[in-house]
Amino acid sequence: MEVFKKQRTIAVIITAIIVLSTIGWYVWDTNRERLILATTTSTYDSGLLDELVPKFESQYHVYVDIISVGTGQAIATAEAGDADVVLVHSKSAELAFVNVGHGYHRIGVMYNDFVIVGPTTDPANIRGLSNVTEAFIRISNCGNQGECVFLSRGDNSGTHNKEVSVWTDAGIEPSADWYLEAGQGMGTTIQMANEEQAYTLADRGTWLSYKTDVTLEVLTEGDLILLNPYGVIPVNPEKHSNVKNQLAIKFVQYLISTETQQMIGDFKKEGEVLFKPIARDVSQCISLGFPNQAQELSWYDSQ
């Protein structure tokens, strides 16, 4: 049994090292000065935030930790008090979030837009339409004849919520015969739509990332309904005392500042502008669902 003595010493040393380093890292990690931003995959995956955030980080000597998930999960994260600020694009979810007091001082930052993509054969004949409701009606008619399939995100994301609201506007209850729910992110949904040669509603940013890999094309775009405005909301410190509210407000101020708004407008992917800044354009914000933009602007400017 003597042979085990040396091995035991080694085992004890290794154990000590691992346990101590785990504790050390824990202390290090939790002392890291950080702001947690919960946002949607579509914003993050476009690369915009990686462009905007470093300047803020060096200015305030903090890390901006970006959690990019679906809108539903982003809001749920903030509702639990696990994020300090949210940047999402789902008006109904944002308003619900603010109304119950989880967030406050919601303000419009920018918008991008949605497009309907579909097979080049376009069996529903929606190419060139600028009225998205009409396009949805044609897809459902074509679907009922068994010639088209529509693939929905089906994941309670901002994009999915938008799609559902268009079906509601069109007075259509999509039928399971031609309406499939992916339950996946935007990129995967585009790929699946490509495999099925189905129609789907996509945000332009994700679409640009995928368009070279698929045979689908943009068929309908440009409807006002398809504009996709992003709101930013600090988590309310009265509801969640642990959040870094001062820093969150500074971050919002940074996003809506003239310089950052300029950076957003200049950001390009595949040579195309993805996001249009709107924070300082009060009338446009009002038409896009931010009725209090003027008041919120002056509130942030006075902070």
Added chain:
Amino acid sequence: MNSITEGLWKAIELLLRLDPEVFGIMFLSLRVSGTAVFLAALLAIPLGAFIALREFKGNHLIINIIYTLMGLPPVVAGLFVYLLLSSSGPLAPLSLLFTPTAMIFAQFIMAVPIVMGITISAVKAVPKDVVDTAISLGANRRQLVLVILSETRIGLIAAIITSFGAAISEVGAIMLVGGNIRFFTRVLTGSVVLYTRMGEYGMAIALGVILLILAFIINSVLTYIQMRDTT
């Protein structure tokens, strides 16, 4: 197909170029999964051996439960840890959510039943006469445990290899509790998911290849220890 060949080349390029972000990600993957499996083994091997050797009431039920938990979907383990660590959860004061330590915690929960289950099987497979011989040669309780553990070394290392493989390739739990934050909690699997989502398949494949290379190196070491002195 293009993405696959592109991915292979890119993997080699990233490794040779010593890309700092990629190496940071590799190191974090190793650190998180390695620590989780090590701590899991520390707890689960003695406990598993105990459960396997002692006959007590409900023994079979416990073993059955452990075997069932071996199939616990990582994302469920992750959700469990997430709810514990959330600001509205019981462990909120630790402020661990979205840190590497939280990821270790989640993978630890996932790895414990795997290590324990395989340990139980391995210890149960030790021939009774080995135990009897050791006792007849005057082995005391501690010596007996050491005999059994050295008899089961191959099985125990298999337990570690299996749980490490499950941990380092797992993505559901680690993304949920870590948040996939760049330069902080982003591991190899999380990067693969991100690049796939972004449509950059080449990069996703490259990181997948790097993950396999890393797992191969670790497994080589473990297999060496496993097979050493066995003839």
